[in-house]
Amino acid sequence: MSETKSAYWERYYAKGSGLARPVPSQFAAFVAGELQGPYRVVEFGCGNGRDALFFASHGHEVTAIDGSSAATERGKAVADAHGEKVEFITSAIDAAELADLVSEAGDKTLVYARFFLHAITGAEEQAFLECAGELTKPGDLMAVEYRTIRDSSGVKETAEHYRRFMSPAEFQYSAIQHGFRVTYAVEGYGFAKYRQDDAYVARNLLERV
Template identity: 40%
Template sequence: MSFNSLAIEEILMIPKPAQQARSDGRRDFWNQFYESSAESWELSLPSQFAAFVANEIDRKAHVVDIGCGNARDSFFFSRHGFLVTGLDASEVAVASAREHTKTQGGDGLEFAITNLKDGMVQQVLSNRRAKAVCIYARFFLHAITDDEEDSLIDALHEGCQPGDIVAFEYRTLADRDTTKVAPPHFRRYLCAAELDEKMKQFQFTKRYGVEGVGFAKYKAEDAIVARAIYEKGL
């Protein structure tokens, strides 16, 4: 485990009960966040990353949107003909997304809850609904712990087939001290080279990568992020 990729909270030696409390606190934060925005929910524009990825993958692919949140990117992919499975740890987010599929979603759009350690990712991948699969995770890796990241990559290694695509966008180490718009909450800051090496160890070859600003600008915040596309090898 690299020191540089750790969040401030991760640097301390935190007892397991405190780790569980922090995990519960993160889930509570996001449940409250999505609860507060439920009444004003509207089908918003997709992220820049979703539009980018949609042009890079097979138009008949099954997109697995991990950390789907308010599901704006899940709905975007669905509206453009992709089969989509949205996964999130927030019960509120998943319930809201399911409710809005009644008016905004297609037959190929579904949602489920996962904590990354319950086997749901592997189950979704084993029940793939298309020959081509794209694992899509925007602003997710930096919102989970190192241990959860390991669980996710283990699941992708186990469940992905050769040729499957993994698309990540996440905050880098350089973004640690930049202006943030959202309320303070748990974040990690990742080293792209370290993630590339880890993915390589699990048989994922990097096909594209870039790091900088201008990819995820939102109001006064212009996050320093990395984008990467990997392909599962033999």
């Protein structure tokens, strides 16, 4: 992560306070409904851990990764306060051998990233896909939600966040090149509304071939 971006996220998550159970994203609720049985969920760009805690509370074994130590420390404090078992790892997505830091796989793995892909660069997206490939075996799943090029206009509640507006076709092509197939793809408004910010997002479910 570049120094400026990294310092930004540290500052952003240092502002959080309190140990209340966070509300999960709409996407996490959707993905949880798609899973059959317990998974090892590896979340990238977990932020304050709100979706990681949610998956853990539904019986999944969760590893949550973020480049910001303020974010992972906050997530750990909240998880501990609520008795949820989540393994938090502080690491940039392009750190060498990141996949080796994640605990051994159970039967089935889900790689999960919500509002992470548009927060990283194209080169970091390649590192994400390589890491996802290392963590999965055929039949395993990936679930991602990200802002698309159609979201480049419109109100943003967090206007200062680094973002690149993504082309779903380009992301899906890259994912296919890394050994995944797209099993579900949808785009639109209304999937990730946050106050005045109704992001035009893409949701993709993918399976490792």
